[in-house]
Amino acid sequence: MARTISSRQTTVATIAAWFLAFLMFFPILWIVILSFKTEGDAIGTPFHVLTSGWTTEAYSAVQERSDYPKHFMNSVIISLGSTFLGLLIAVPAAWAMAFVPGKRTKDVLMWMLSTKMLPPVGVLVPIYLIFRDWGLLDTLTGLTMVLMLINLPIIVWMLYTYFKEIPGEILEAARMDGASLKSEILYVLTPMAVPGIASTALLNIILAWNEAFWTLNLTAAKAAPLTAFIASYSSPEGLFYAKLSAASVMAIAPILVMGWFSQKQLVRGLTFGAVK
């Protein structure tokens, strides 16, 4: 008896969950569908959209717009670049804080976190003027630096929580067995730290790829990544639904795939360990 009730419950829950999940995902599904339509078909009724022919011409049209690949590359460069630089600075810092904790380690961590709470608009004017005076406006260098800095607290914090989980006894055991500091780091710590570093990198690439305050305010035609490029469709080009959809699908697809792999890290990284 109890069994049948619970299996009926499961069926109801399954149907409800699938239905709601479909609704949440629908806007993304819809632009994928529209991206394979002609411009004429894409603005038709939903019924017309679903029953009309399929084509990839919107994708070729977007690719041919000479600047799309450039903006895509800009996104790749700034998100990978800022992640790489961030790790370069954060790994030693997180490492030291996790393995050689001092009296002030906690204060430093909390202070780093507090920089993340600063509303970007509060420092927009000075950053804009400094960038203007130093010729950094609309450059990949400037943007990479800014993205590295805004995400640095999250990187340090995430790495710290991962490194903290590496048991110190293992180090002692290795030392007892006569391992030198170099081989200790190389053969004992590094293999244990790599998964944490990889997860951190993944989340940071996603955050940098989607960042849409600094990328919109500090770039123009030259260094604009996809966030800013897509924003240029806001009028009147946005009415070319098929092309807008194709450009959007290409812009979000890589990050969507990465995001699906990083659900756990997302919770850890964005809640600063407050929810596990």
Added chain:
Amino acid sequence: MATQHSKTAARWMISPAVIMLLAWMIIPLSLTLYFSFLRYNLLMPGTNPFVGFENYEYFFTDPGFQAALINTILLVVGVLIITVVGGIAFAILLDQPIKGQGIVRILVIAPFFVMPTVSALVWKNMFMNPVSGIFGHMAKSIGLAPFDFLSQAPLASIIGIVSWQWLPFATLILLTAMQSLDQEQLEAAEMDGASWWSRFWYIMLPHLSRAITVVILIQTIFLLSIFAEILVTTNGGPGTASTNLTYLIYAQSLLQYDVGLGSAGGVVAIILANIVAIFLMRMIGKNLDA
């Protein structure tokens, strides 16, 4: 284990990160504060005289300020209500032994990874456009006049778009918290004849309370700074109907080139965000001790 030698090494390893963040924080912050006391407009080059609190006076008496403050509050609170209530519902639903749970979760989380400019444009054009958007087509097919969301109800529309983006985040955090709930406790309550509602109210909700607080605080930090969604959908309009503080300050400093006024606004935004941040930091700090 931590010798003097390793302590010195540790300091060297930490200092690049600290110095960079310190520079990133202190330099712009002090400049913002400094500019906010100057009459400084990029269109009027020349001396930038010290004017005391004049910019703050202008900022607070600007008719846009009051609208922006109210809009900011409505936007943050509106999105919080939708995402927290929706997130709790989703988390409880997805915690059931449903078929294809992994796929369902992937579909629900997906909107969070869509860049803000894309989601705003997709909703603006493909859904809310009264002529060729889906909602317009649906209204016409049942004989209603299409509703022009972004000019009739701009703020509500933006709340909808932003909620779509953040509901996955709330769901993910709350689901993670839900999964650490002791199932035996729920079963025991069920055996004792507790109704679903009382199980929800006395067991699930208290268990989630910490995660809910975290969701509220973190989302508030991000929601105070909503910018791209407004820029590509309404440009803050019509009038100031969908201007929030972030957008107002952006418009004053980068569209009207009034550095002094924009900086005063920036200082106000920082103070507001700090009020929320203090609570969040306290929670995270407690967790660090545990």
